[in-house]
Every structure is written in structure tokens, then in C-alpha cells.
Amino acid sequence: DVKVTQSSRYLVKRTGEKVFLECVQDMDHENMFWYRQDPGLGLRLIYFSYDVKMKEKGDIPEGYSVSREKKERFSLILESASTNQTSMYLCASSLLTPGQGPGMNSPLHFGNGTRLTVT
Amino acid sequence: AQSVSQHNHHVILSEAASLELGCNYSYGGTVNLFWYVQYPGQHLQLLLKYFSGDPLVKGIKGFEAEFIKSKFSFNLRKPSVQWSDTAEYFCAVNARSSNTGKLIFGQGTTLQVKP
Numbered sequence: 029d030v031k032v033t034q035s036s037r038y039l040v041k042r043t044g045e046k047v048f049l050e051c052v053q054d055m056d057h058e059n060m061f062w063y064r065q066d067p068g069l070g071l072r073l074i075y076f077s078y079d080v081k082m083k084e085k086g087d088i089p090e091g092y093s094v095s096r097e098k099k100e101r102f103s104l105i106l107e108s109a110s111t112n113q114t115s116m117y118l119c120a121s122s123l124l125t126p127g128q129g130p131g132m133n134s135p136l137h138f139g140n141g142t143r144l145t146v147t
Numbered sequence: 148a149q150s151v152s153q154h155n156h157h158v159i160l161s162e163a164a165s166l167e168l169g170c171n172y173s174y175g176g177t178v179n180l181f182w183y184v185q186y187p188g189q190h191l192q193l194l195l196k197y198f199s200g201d202p203l204v205k206g207i208k209g210f211e212a213e214f215i216k217s218k219f220s221f222n223l224r225k226p227s228v229q230w231s232d233t234a235e236y237f238c239a240v241n242a243r244s245s246n247t248g249k250l251i252f253g254q255g256t257t258l259q260v261k262p
Binding site: 068070 | 151153156181183189190191192193196237239249250251252253254255
């Protein structure tokens with residue numbers, strides 16, 4: 029069974045701090061994703077990566093950066109935390125199945141989430 | 148840009164009632180469609196998916212969804228809900244032309260089932 033592990037379940041940080049959220053998956057998945065989940069807004073994609081050292085912006089990348097030095101690990105970095113970044117952060121991974129056609133994109137496997145509070 | 152819209156934000160049902168949650172997407176190309184569920188205190192998990200073929204797909208726990216291409220819809224249904232179905236439900240879309248597995252999610256629907 030795929031396991032996606034997020035290093036912290038709860039974090040409390042102060043405004044202006046640099047924050048690192050870590051995510052590790054154990055199934056050799058190529059794709060990894062960071063979403064934030066807010067009530068009434070669903071899940072919004074921050075960044076994703078489809079290979080080591082590769083990254084692409086999602087829909088709301090402002091104020092965030094990411095690092096993928098190893099295949100199993102995908103880090104989300106808040107360079108200078110702000111109160112509007114208080115949220116639930118979800119990491120996910122999936123197999124990369126290039127090309128088109130049925131079954132060519134595998135479902136996401138999610139971690140348990142990190143609830144970040146910025147005060 | 149792709150987007151996904153879930154019409155019902157909060158649904159309250161009694162046990163044994165029938166359920167239908169709406170989901171519409173905006174994307175002109177071929178898509179893969181998913182429903183995910185998040186039970187209280189648990190991580191998001193896949194309920195069902197549609198890639199191609201029969202537009203009526205069956206998932207876990209008696210859920211099913213129907214893809215209606217002409218309406219850009221992928222509504223989730225269950226004939227008789229149980230208290231244990233209380234959860235948040237998310238519809239998600241992936242453009243078939245995307246090689247990255249990027250999913251766009253709807254806003255979510257909170258389902259509360261009263262015993």
C-alpha cells in the first residue's frame with residue numbers, strides 16, 4: 029500500500045518565519061504535488077513535480093517554493109510566512125504514465141496533511 | 148483554464164435517503180474524472196474514477212457516478228446513504244493531454260448523514 033508521509037501534523041509559526049513542510053512517499057512515484065485545502069475553496073494546487081529537480085507552478089504558487097532533490101521527497105517552503113498562509117497543506121504522489129489513453133493517469137495518493145497556523 | 152464546480156456545498160440527509168452530488172467541469176478536451184472522499188480525521192482517498200468506456204462507473208461502498216459528456220458533468224450517486232458516509236466529497240478532473248497527472252479539484256461538498 030502506498031504511504032505518503034508528511035513530517036508534521038500540526039505546526040504553529042510566526043509571521044516572517046521561513047517554514048519547511050516535508051513529504052516522503054515510499055512507492056517510487058514520479059509525480060508529487062502540494063495542495064492547500066481551505067473551507068469552501070476545496071484543494072488548490074501550489075506546485076507539482078514530475079521528476080527529480082523538476083518543478084512546475086500550480087494555480088497559487090505565490091509565496092511558496094519547492095525542492096525535489098530526491099525522488100521520494102518533496103518539500104514545500106514558505107519563504108516568509110504570512111497569516112494568509114494559515115491552512116491545511118496536503119502532499120500527494122502518483123505514477124507518471126506518459127501519453128494519452130485510458131488509464132494513463134493514475135490516481136493521487138494523499139498524506140494526512142499538515143495544519144499550519146501562522147500567527 | 149480548467150475548472151471544476153460542485154453545486155452543493157453542504158448536504159444533510161437521513162439514513163437510507165438517496166444521494167446525488169453534482170459536479171461540472173470546464174475543459175474542451177478529453178478528461179479523466181475522479182471522486183475523492185475525506186472521512187473525518189482521515190486522508191483523502193479515491194472513491195471512483197472514469198477514464199473511458201461505460202460512462203456509468205461504480206466505486207467503493209456502493210457509490211457510482213455517471214459521465215455525461217454533453218453536459219460536462221460527472222455526478223456522484225448512492226441509492227441509500229449510511230451514517231458512515233458522513234464525509235467531505237471532492238470531484239476532480241485531469242486533462243488527458245497532460246502528462247503530469249495534475250488534478251484540478253472542486254470546492255468540495257460536505258455530506259452529513261443523520262442516523
